[in-house]
Amino acid sequence: MQLRALRYFVTLAREQHFAHAAEACGVTQPTLSSAIAALETQLGKRLVERDRRFIGLTDEGQAMLPWAQQLLAAHESMVHAVEALDGPLHGEFRLGVIPAAAPEAGRLCEALLRTHPGMTLSVRSQTSREIVRAIEAFEIDAGVTYLDHERPSNVISVPLYAETYVFVMGRGIANPPPGRMTWQDAGRYPLCLLHQGMQNRRILDGLMREEGIAATPRATADSYVALLAMVRSGGLATIMPERYVGLIEGADWASVHPLAMEVPVSRIGLIVGDRAPLDPVAAAALGCARAIAQSPID
Numbered sequence: 001m002q003l004r005a006l007r008y009f010v011t012l013a014r015e016q017h018f019a020h021a022a023e024a025c026g027v028t029q030p031t032l033s034s035a036i037a038a039l040e041t042q043l044g045k046r047l048v049e050r051d052r053r054f055i056g057l058t059d060e061g062q063a064m065l066p067w068a069q070q071l072l073a074a075h076e077s078m079v080h081a082v083e084a085l086d087g088p089l090h091g092e093f094r095l096g097v098i099p100a101a102a103p104e105a106g107r108l109c110e111a112l113l114r115t116h117p118g119m120t121l122s123v124r125s126q127t128s129r130e131i132v133r134a135i136e137a138f139e140i141d142a143g144v145t146y147l148d149h150e151r152p153s154n155v156i157s158v159p160l161y162a163e164t165y166v167f168v169m170g171r172g173i174a175n176p177p178p179g180r181m182t183w184q185d186a187g188r189y190p191l192c193l194l195h196q197g198m199q200n201r202r203i204l205d206g207l208m209r210e211e212g213i214a215a216t217p218r219a220t221a222d223s224y225v226a227l228l229a230m231v232r233s234g235g236l237a238t239i240m241p242e243r244y245v246g247l248i249e250g251a252d253w254a255s256v257h258p259l260a261m262e263v264p265v266s267r268i269g270l271i272v273g274d275r276a277p278l279d280p281v282a283a284a285a286l287g288c289a290r291a292i293a294q295s296p297i298d
Contacts, residue, residue, distance in 0.1 A: 003075055005035040006068045009047065012036065013065050014139065018054050066137075073138035077279040084280040090118040093281055096131040096143040097123055099223055100200045101268050103243040104160060105144055108270065111288040119281075125223070128152070128199040135273045142285040146199055147267045156278075158289035159269040165204075166245060167257045168228070169237035180260040187213040189237040192230045195220040203265060204239060228254075269293075 012021040012032070022029040040047050047061035048054065057065065076091075083089060093112060097105045102125065109121050126134065131143035132152045147157050167181045169189060187208060193215065194201040201220075208215045218236060221227050227238045232253050239259070248254050270289035272282035 003072065005039040006072055008032045008035045009039060010065065010068050010072060012048065012054065013057055013061070016054055069138045080280040081277070088118045089116045089280060089284060092122055093119050093285070094122045094140040095124070096126040096134055096140045098128050098131065098145050098200070099125055099194065099198065100163065100241045101144045102224070103247060104268065107292055108144065108288060111292060112285065115288060116284055127197060135271065141279065141281050142270055142272045144268065144270055147269045149203055149266050150199060152271055154274050155271040156274050156286065157269050157271045158286055158293055159267045160289060160293055161268060163266050163268055164242045164261055165239050165259045165265070166242050167237065167239055167259055168231055169255050170231055170234050170253055171255045181257040182260050183208055183211040183213055186239060186259065190235060191215070191217040192219040192221065192227050192236045192238050193217040194227070195222055198222065207265065
């Protein structure tokens with residue numbers, strides 16, 4: 001059984017499209033289809049339902065998928081372990097990051113590249129649930145996500161910082177109240193927020209419910225870039241993590257106000273799969289995260 005064919009199979013299961021899977025693998029569609037057909041012949045089982053296009057995995061394909069994922073991950077970890085004996089790590093480090101933690105990802109990425117200059121980085125914006133699923137499926141090496149709300153299981157975690165929020169609005173909307181803004185004050189403005197598929201939005205909804213406020217945004221998005229663009233265009237305000245303030249500091253269109261909070265809402269940290277032996281790439285990420293945690297910026 002060839003690892004190449006297993007990789008094609010796992011990629012097809014993820015992409016759910018023959019042409020897209022072939023492109024992701026860097027081969028032609030006939031090459032990918034032929035390798036999967038050969039794998040089916042070798043196993044004596046049909047793995048993929050198809051009729052001129054991908055329909056889905058058969059029951060046998062679904063049963064095989066997690067084992068194929070583990071075999072590929074074990075092979076990659078073995079290569080990393082042998083490589084680490086001779087010098088710095090090489091290859092791609094795959095990191096999933098929730099949008100709320102995107103500004104913090106820069107510190108982690110810089111530390112990884114500086115400590116392991118032979119590696120390259122692939123950073124994906126994902127929801128907290130997508131990060132956990134991708135780690136379980138060996139699709140990413142680590143994730144930066146919430147540690148307390150909807151706590152991830154079967155992971156090793158390193159807390160990086162505690163999240164607090166700010167209220168951001170265009171300077172032309174209205175005069176803000178003096179001092180720290182309360183949640184009741186924030187709730188009176190027309191808001192744009194992340195959609196409810198994002199854990200940050202679910203946390204905000206809970207905080208506002210505790211204050212007797214129903215979060216009814218005029219617009220939703222899946223990124224803070226989109227929210228800030230709507231705020232800049234005028235008429236809307238938003239609530240976002242304090243870590244984003246540095247990205248808009250000095251902008252003449254933005255008015256930023258700390259929200260009154262007794263304690264930080266949630267910890268955000270790095271997670272990797274709790275597996276033995278631990279992949280050297282995951283171990284490298286944990287090492288960098290622990291170094292960052294010991295020298296916080298605030």
